[in-house]
Amino acid sequence: MAAAIGEQRKQSTADEAWELLLRLMMVERLRFRGVAAELDLHPAQTGALAQMEPDTPMPMHELAASLHCDNSNVTGLVDRLEARGLVSRRPYEHDRRVTHIVLTPLGIEAREQVRTRMRAAPQAFSRLSRADQRMLRDVLRRALGTTDAA
Amino acid sequence: MAAAIGEQRKQSTADEAWELLLRLMMVERLRFRGVAAELDLHPAQTGALAQMEPDTPMPMHELAASLHCDNSNVTGLVDRLEARGLVSRRPYEHDRRVTHIVLTPLGIEAREQVRTRMRAAPQAFSRLSRADQRMLRDVLRRALGTTDAA
DNA sequence: TATTGTTATACTCTATAACTATA
DNA sequence: TATAGTTATAGAGTATAACAATA
Numbered sequence: 449m450a451a452a453i454g455e456q457r458k459q460s461t462a463d464e465a466w467e468l469l470l471r472l473m474m475v476e477r478l479r480f481r482g483v484a485a486e487l488d489l490h491p492a493q494t495g496a497l498a499q500m501e502p503d504t505p506m507p508m509h510e511l512a513a514s515l516h517c518d519n520s521n522v523t524g525l526v527d528r529l530e531a532r533g534l535v536s537r538r539p540y541e542h543d544r545r546v547t548h549i550v551l552t553p554l555g556i557e558a559r560e561q562v563r564t565r566m567r568a569a570p571q572a573f574s575r576l577s578r579a580d581q582r583m584l585r586d587v588l589r590r591a592l593g594t595t596d597a598a
Numbered sequence: 599m600a601a602a603i604g605e606q607r608k609q610s611t612a613d614e615a616w617e618l619l620l621r622l623m624m625v626e627r628l629r630f631r632g633v634a635a636e637l638d639l640h641p642a643q644t645g646a647l648a649q650m651e652p653d654t655p656m657p658m659h660e661l662a663a664s665l666h667c668d669n670s671n672v673t674g675l676v677d678r679l680e681a682r683g684l685v686s687r688r689p690y691e692h693d694r695r696v697t698h699i700v701l702t703p704l705g706i707e708a709r710e711q712v713r714t715r716m717r718a719a720p721q722a723f724s725r726l727s728r729a730d731q732r733m734l735r736d737v738l739r740r741a742l743g744t745t746d747a748a
Numbered sequence: 749t750a751t752t753g754t755t756a757t758a759c760t761c762t763a764t765a766a767c768t769a770t771a
Numbered sequence: 772t773a774t775a776g777t778t779a780t781a782g783a784g785t786a787t788a789a790c791a792a793t794a
Binding site (some may be wrong): 544 | 778785
């Protein structure tokens with residue numbers, strides 16, 4: 449039952465941890481989708497909102513870069529967010545090629561919804577003792593680099 | 599610079615761990631996309647392949663369930679995988695409403711590619727000591743339930 | 749009656765290429 | 772020349788509703 453076709457050889461400890469993490473993320477992805485659906489937004493749209501800061505105009509090409517997609521993609525994305533009243537375009541005087549995007553009050557609210565809902569730890573974590581939670585956090589800090597390296 | 603608008607109040611230890619995890623997954627998502635792109639497949643298509651087992655025919659509605667999407671979605675998905683020679687449809691005699699999907703040899707190979715490439719732990723984990731790796735794995739096991747509960 | 753898979757429809761995402769207006 | 776954003780185009784994902792075949 450375990451050694452089916454000879455599929456899995458030796459799995460390192462790190463690989464085992466990664467497998468567990470993938471399983472967790474599969475579950476959590478449903479939460480993402482649920483939040484987006486409740487706001488009647490496409491997942492990509494919630495992603496865009498999550499990238500933005502209130503009162504912080506963002507050049508469209510910068511949004512494209514954060515989303516790892518083409519500029520042309522952002523045009524339509526912003527069109528639809530703007531039609532929904534969540535963001536608005538604003539010309540940027542110092543470089544007239546650039547257009548800035550800003551969150552509207554409605555957009556700020558939606559963005560807060562997304563962030564607060566997604567920032568809550570998964571249910572699976574509440575199962576852990578406080579010591580385990582600290583251990584998990586500290587190990588992840590070390591993995592990602594205490595400073596900022598990703 | 600840290601307390602901008604009063605955005606973040608108190609963040610629990612579990613929430614901190616979750617935030618780190620989200621940061622990790624943002625990076626790893628690029629790996630997913632890269633693997634799919636290298637195989638010239640859409641991410642959803644690689645997901646479908648990953649769900650299937652070699653020599654294990656799968657009803658289409660079951661595939662839809664694993665992917666958390668509608669049956670009608672799977673029709674087109676399988677159409678395209680079949681056109682690529684990665685899967686094939688097979689009638690199921692015992693219930694003639696059902697169609698089974700099976701991986702072709704080419705599909706098995708692609709599925710192996712996807713799985714082996716995605717099963718490797720992220721680079722961030724190699725930065726950890728063996729003790730940390732074990733700790734991470736064991737905590738995650740406890741979080742997800744040693745048995746199977748998610 | 750309920751389920752499986754398909755079709756039709758509509759909307760969104762996504763990339764590429766060509767275009768403009770700037771720089 | 773290079774960059775920012777748009778447009779046009781094409782292909783894929785996704786859901787809903789309606790449908791035929793089967794249970």
